[in-house]
Amino acid sequence: MLTSIFACSDTNVISNKNISNKNANKQGDNQISIHTNEHETSDSLNQGKPVVYQLFTRLYGNKNTANVPWGTIDENGVGKFNDITVTALASIKALGTSHVWYTGVPHHAVINDYTEFGISNDDPDVVKGRAGSPYAVKDYYNVNPDLAEDPNQRLEEFEALISRTHEAGMKVIIDIVPNHVARRYESLSMPEGHSNFGENDDTTVTYARDNNFYYVVDEPFQVPTSPDYKPLGGEQHALLDGKFEEFPAKWTGNGARAPKPDINDWYETVKINYGVKPDGSYDFPTLPAEYANLSYQQHAAFWADKSLPNSWYKFRDIAHYWLDKGVDGFRYDMAEMVPVEFWSFLNSSIKQKRPDAFLLAEVYQPSKYRDYLHSGKMDYLYDKVGFYDTLKAIMQGRGKVSDLVSVHDDVADIASHMLHFLENHDEQRIASPDFTGDAEKGKPALAVSALISSAPTLLYFGQDVGEDGSEETGFGDPTRTTIFDYAGVPAHQRFMNNGKFDAGQSTEEEKVLHSFYKDVMNIAATHSAINGRYKSLHALNLSEKDSAYSEQQFAFVREENDQGFIVIANFSDNASGPISLIVPASAIKASGNNLSLKPLLSHKGITLEQEGANYRAIMTLDALETKVFAF
Structure with missing residues (x-):
């Protein structure tokens, strides 16, 4: 997750306690299994490995090419659920895709006025960009109103997209962001009997086990300031006054405890309390080390009779809600900032309900990989710090292949669980001058990362046509396609060709690159030797x-x-x-x-x-x- 102006590092995060995993099962690279469910037909199953296509929903179907910096939704346009047509899905499937990760679906804080639909306005002082961060979720039981033709029917429009995706022979993944929520979380759509995050908190104390948030007692929240940053690019707005009412102040999403966060903190979000005390000790039962070798059924049984922090149950209910809507799995944002025990609880409950659910976690600390896989019951983790970072250096002409062989060997026992990627919403585009400056340099890297392992490969939309992320759209710097503002994505738009998805406006170089991606990814998706x-x-x-x-x-x-x-x-x-x-x-x-x-x-x-x-x-x-x- 990239939510600051610059790359963030957190020195105030509550640390997770490491669980000994010396006896963890060694799972070889040939042991991955492809599950089936009621949404699949026999001709939709990949014979090879899973291929995940990350589709940034707000940008994907947008045909507007204006790209005005800090442009409004009317100026720059926005993609809708309905833009992801049967034709679009067929073009995605042609890349060997088994799972589509619809990024930015849960309702997050936005600047647009949807008060006529009963949705409160969000304050630009605590919203990043014009369109808002998809990782500042405001309502977990509904979807982003920007993405709907009719905001009153936004959930139904997403459910229709889930059905279209299944009919196209692919599964659906959405984000769950367990570590933090929007500064003003306010669910209008939660089922009866549920309560909003923080609704029942005791705000007179910094910490209580069943509080959903941490508090800076008796201190008001103060909006961070910087001479180099002006919300909305300096435009006037009725709510833009350098103030945001929050008393007492809550700890910020990256763990910062000051009532006035730094401008590079994740100040648009607040941190969720999972029963980790401010000193880092746990206020819940720890998971015995031997559970690293036990099944999800045994994990579920372990937690069944335990009294646990309220936030655990809230996120369990959210995950089950989306499974009931037809979602097939989740990508967990910044999973390493949440205790492994919670993941054991949540993922075992999900697997009890849907054994074939696809569970992918963003984890960047290699020392914790096996804990999150074996004890946390994740299916897959990002292989960024090892494989991606080493491969990037090779692509840039400053690394050695021997180093790549070595880092791959380092995870040999869990290689089938280490997802590979060359781009995603957090990383620079390959064609960006700050990466390689040339999409062609991604071709050998794609073949190596996609074919070396049976673990899933992730493709980011626009990657297959060489998108370079060079648009100056507002919040943050280019080289990464914006996740905070309204924008068109030029190379993807040329491939999209006004909804035909036939590369009708693509350059010859883009067409050749796309063809290469199709060829390589279909080897990965269909060749049994990949396993x-x-x-x-x-x-x-x-x-x-x-x-x-x-x-x-x-x-x-x-x-x-x-x-x-x-x-x-x-x-x-x-x-x-x-x-x-x-x-x-x-x-x-x-x-x-x-x-x-x-x-x-x-x-x-x-x-x-x-x-x-x-x-x-x-x-x-x-x-x-x-x-x-x-x-």
Whole structure:
């Protein structure tokens, strides 16, 4: 989650207690399973790995190209649920997609006036951008009114989109943001018998177990200030006065405890209390270490007779509400800022209801990965700090493939649970000058990240056509496509072609890039060997003296039941060769003098010739070329 003007780091976060996981199960890379449910048909199931398409709902269908900095919804336009048509979904499915992550769906704080629909106005002093942060949720039981043709029917319009997505053979993921909510949370749509966050809090104390928030007792909240930032770009607004009424002040979402947060704090949000005391100790039962090896059913049984903080039940009810609406899973924002025990409680309750639910967590601390997977019962975590960061350095010409092999080996026991991505809403666009400046440099990285592991691969909308995130739209700096303002996304809009989703206005370069993405992602989504055995060929080929193979190339194998594929990717801007590709016979379970390999991308096949215990082929690679051979 990126919610500050600059990249945020938090020094005041309540820390989670680490749970010993020495006896955690070692789950190999070939043990992932693809579940089915009532929404799937037999022809919709991927034979390979899950592919998640992140669709930023506010931006995706927007046809307006004005891109006025700090532009209003009327000036810059907005995408709607209804813009995500059957045709749009077919184009998403064509990328091998199994799950669509609709980002920005829960009703968050916005600037638009929806008072005629019974929705209170939000104060620009505590809203980031013109359109608001999707991670400052105001009402968990409804959806963003900006996204509906008729705000009175906004929930029904989203339910119709869920149905369309299922009919297109894909599942639906939405965000749950457990660590924080909007500064003024106010659910109008919660079911009978529920209460708003903070409604029953004792505000005379900093902390109580069943309070939903933490308080700065007897101190009013003060809006943060900065000479470099003006809400709405300095425009006049009836509510924009440098003040926001909140007494007593609540702790800010990133854990900052001052009544006046810093401008780089997540000041538009307030932190949720899960029964973690201000000193970091726990006010709830800890999960015994042996539960890292136990099933979700046993986790659910452990919590069944426990008295737990009120916030735990609130988020359980929210998750179950959306499951009942047809949502198939969740992406959990900043999951590492919430205790592992809560995740055990929540996720085991979800799995009891929907065993096939897709549960993805944003976690950036490698030391906590196994806790959140085994004890927290997550399905998948971001592989950012290891795989993405290392791959980014290679793409920028400052890293070594050997380092990528090493960080992948570091998570070998959990590799099938470590989701790979090259872009998402928090990260720079590949084509941004601050990343590589060239979408072509993402091609070998895509092949490697998508095909090295059976874990899901995430694609961000516009990534497949080289969107560069260069628009100056308001809050924050370009290089990342805005998540705070109304905007059109040019390369995606050219592909969208006024709703035809046929690349009708795309450049030739964008069309070629999109075709490459389709080819690679369909290998990942359909080839059964993606779930088989992985073996790096890098060290062996790097040791070959009479070969141009270097730290800018990466070769590896995936094999299952004596068939599979070999990938060799060139990260160099220059053609490379001659390369002597060496493949151990044991890696492909082959015997005989020669072995013909068929191409899976737009290149020629090769013949491997046996030399003792290895096979060898001589080849060249064009600049940034990837070859994938089937055996």
